[in-house]
Amino acid sequence: MSTALITAGLIAPRLSLKNAGNGWILVQTVWLSVVTIAIGRLRDKWPAENTLARLDEALQTPAQSMTWHDALWIAAAIAAAATPKVI
Amino acid sequence: MLRELIAGNNFSGRSETLRGALQRRQEPAFFLGPYAEAALSGLSSTVADEIAIYARAPQHGCFASIDWTRLGSRKPATLSGGEQVSLALHCFSRSAYRVIGIDTALEQLDAQNRASALAYLSAPHSFDAILIDNRLAHVPPGWRRQDARATTADYGCDLAGLLSELRPREVPVITIRAMDFGYEPARPIFRNVDLSLKPGKAYRLVGPNGAGKSTFFKILVGVLAPARGTILLNDMPYRPRRSGNRVFALATQNPDHQWCGATLAEDIARRRRALAACSEVMPRSDALLAAMARKLGIRDLDQLLYELPLAARKRLSWLWPFSGAMSWLMLDEPTIGQDRDTRTGLAAIICRLCQLGYGTIVVTHDDEFAASIPHQPLHIEDMTIRAV
Numbered sequence: 001m002s003t004a005l006i007t008a009g010l011i012a013p014r015l016s017l018k019n020a021g022n023g024w025i026l027v028q029t030v031w032l033s034v035v036t037i038a039i040g041r042l043r044d045k046w047p048a049e050n051t052l053a054r055l056d057e058a059l060q061t062p063a064q065s066m067t068w069h070d071a072l073w074i075a076a077a078i079a080a081a082a083t084p085k086v087i
Numbered sequence: 088m089l090r091e092l093i094a095g096n097n098f099s100g101r102s103e104t105l106r107g108a109l110q111r112r113q114e115p116a117f118f119l120g121p122y123a124e125a126a127l128s129g130l131s132s133t134v135a136d137e138i139a140i141y142a143r144a145p146q147h148g149c150f151a152s153i154d155w156t157r158l159g160s161r162k163p164a165t166l167s168g169g170e171q172v173s174l175a176l177h178c179f180s181r182s183a184y185r186v187i188g189i190d191t192a193l194e195q196l197d198a199q200n201r202a203s204a205l206a207y208l209s210a211p212h213s214f215d216a217i218l219i220d221n222r223l224a225h226v227p228p229g230w231r232r233q234d235a236r237a238t239t240a241d242y243g244c245d246l247a248g249l250l251s252e253l254r255p256r257e258v259p260v261i262t263i264r265a266m267d268f269g270y271e272p273a274r275p276i277f278r279n280v281d282l283s284l285k286p287g288k289a290y291r292l293v294g295p296n297g298a299g300k301s302t303f304f305k306i307l308v309g310v311l312a313p314a315r316g317t318i319l320l321n322d323m324p325y326r327p328r329r330s331g332n333r334v335f336a337l338a339t340q341n342p343d344h345q346w347c348g349a350t351l352a353e354d355i356a357r358r359r360r361a362l363a364a365c366s367e368v369m370p371r372s373d374a375l376l377a378a379m380a381r382k383l384g385i386r387d388l389d390q391l392l393y394e395l396p397l398a399a400r401k402r403l404s405w406l407w408p409f410s411g412a413m414s415w416l417m418l419d420e421p422t423i424g425q426d427r428d429t430r431t432g433l434a435a436i437i438c439r440l441c442q443l444g445y446g447t448i449v450v451t452h453d454d455e456f457a458a459s460i461p462h463q464p465l466h467i468e469d470m471t472i473r474a475v
Contacts, residue, residue: 004345007308009331009361025357029347036343036393040124044106048188050115051128054140 005029024080031080089215090208090230092223096426097398100237101219102190108217109188116186117141117179119172121397121423122341126175126192127163134166134174135159141178147212150180152203153297165270168195168340168420169296169452176204186215191424193220195340197295197452221426222453242399244384246432249409252379253436255443256369258286258414259320259334261307266316268299268306276302278470280316286414289437289447289460290474294467300450301340303472304417308332333365336413340420340450342397342404351380351403352388358407370412380406398424409436415446422453434459 005011010022019026046052091108093101109116119126131137134155153173158166166174172192179187193204208216209227218230226232261284269275276299284290292300305311307318309327318325320334327334339345348354355376362368371379377388383402385395392400401424408416418437422430430453437447437460448465451457464475 003305003308003310003339004347006310007332007335007337007345008347008358009333009365010347010357012331013310013312013328022361025347028349032346032349032393033343037124037129039393040120040122041129044120044125044190045118045128048106048109048116048118049128049184051130055130 002026027076027080031077034077088211088213089217090227091215091217092226092230092232093217093219093235094226094232095235097424097429098237098239098242098396099235101235102396103237104233104235105188105190105217105219109186112186112215114186115184116188117175117182117184118188118190119175119179119192120190121192121195122168122171122343125190126171128178131163133159134161134163137163137174138178138181141182143181143183147180147182147214148207148210150176150204150207152200153177167297167301169197169200172196173200173204173296176207180207185213186217188217190219191221193218194222194423194453195296195420198454200296201452221422221424221430222455224455242384242396242402244402244429244432245382246429246436249379249382249432249436250439252375252382253409253439253443254411256411256414256445258444258446260285260322261325261334261415261446262319262322264317264319266306266318267314268302268311269314272314275470277313277472280472282465282472282474284415284446284448286446287441287444289441289449289462290465291457291460291462292448292450292465292467292472298467300467301419303467304335304337304419304448304450307415307417308335308337331361331365332413333362333367334413335415335417336408336410337417338404338408338419338421340423342400343393345404345407346392349393350389350391351385351406354392355388355407358412362412367414368412371410376406376410379409401425402429405433405436409440411445415448416440417448419450420452421449422451422456430456431459 005026006013010025011019093104095101128140131140172195193201196204209229263280263282266277266280268277294300306313309332312328346354347357359370383406384399385403466473466475
């Protein structure tokens with residue numbers, strides 16, 4: 001995701017004021033990428049392979065508690081999804 | 088033991104035919120699509136985990152064109168496209184699935200890995216295989232052909248018409264001196280690379296899956312920094328990591344890794360704004376870019392990119408390089424998922440761009456496509472890049 005934005009000159013691969021200004025675009029780009037990957041897997045790979053059934057075993061193990069890192073990313077992702085297009 | 092090749096042009100319904108064939112089997116089937124999101128499970132954090140998810144007692148021999156024990160701790164997402172496909176085939180060969188469906192994924196493999204994969208799939212194992220592949224000119228022995236014949240004009244492209252939209256421009260010589268790079272100091276990818284790339288020429292970067300072809304592109308655009316060495320533009324130092332990329336228009340292997348917005352209009356506007364201060368960059372007008380996009384099969388700049396079929400997104404990823412905004416084009420596996428007519432049209436455009444003075448670097452495992460473009464090979468071997 002960052003490859004696209006660095007190549008296009010929207011963010012820099014180091015500390016930069018440009019990153020502060022365009023950081024929001026990175027969050028949106030990450031979100032869009034996640035959606036694309038999820039759509040690809042949900043439509044093609046997981047149904048064909050019956051992946052959800054294979055997850056049963058993994059889901060039986062105790063769940064890890066959410067950290068503040070997770071909460072931060074979830075909040076940023078929801079906000080990015082809810083934001084109208086910013087050009 | 089079924090071996091079936093689904094043949095047809097882009098948008099003829101091949102992927103739907105494949106999905107339908109797998110659904111009718113009424114048993115789970117392994118699915119291998121192009122790019123990581125359709126090749127790998129998405130459930131593992133390392134290569135070893137990915138293999139463990141699928142591994143049962145060896146069912147169908149063991150396809151291992153790469154030493155996966157050596158790469159066991161790597162994150163799957165950091166593997167090259169070809170390595171991801173090889174890993175997925177390895178996982179299938181260790182799994183209990185009795186059917187595999189492959190949607191153009193083998194086009195990402197280098198010649199040796201591709202030959203190994205086709206030989207493995209054609210061998211008399213106990214599984215069934217259904218394949219879509221644009222580069223198979225003939226049905227392999229033992230396989231049967233099924234034609235997909237759906238017709239749609241939705242994404243029809245006019246690559247010949249695009250030729251008249253291309254414009255000449257000044258293009259710098261790229262010189263690389265004594266460049267070293269490695270993701271880890273102990274695992275160098277490039278050592279002491281000396282290279283001169285002249286405008287008006289096409290270069291083909293050649294090397295096996297995982298050799299560092301896409302990595303080289305990322306160094307030139309400033310995503311990665313060389314550990315040592317310099318890059319020069321017309322003998323002037325060029326530091327894309329510091330000053331930003333203003334020379335290379337990159338079409339990435341997976342087109343979804345290059346968008347800067349949800350729609351093409353948003354993508355173009357953001358690129359334009361980011362590069363507004365760079366005198367070397369010459370973006371074309373929105374009207375002209377819209378006309379070029381139409382010739383690539385996209386009627387509306389406000390079309391959501393992520394709703395387009397993958398083959399259409401791949402074509403659209405060529406728009407920015409073809410627009411002439413940047414002087415050097417870098418195309419990473421541009422023919423993946425593209426039918427013969429499209430590949431022929433793409434080759435004609437690359438030839439024309441070279442005549443107009445642009446420099447082009449192409450990574451492709453498609454030898455037939457490469458042969459249709461006069462080019463100089465650049466071989467990645469022994470951690471260096473040699474012009475042949």
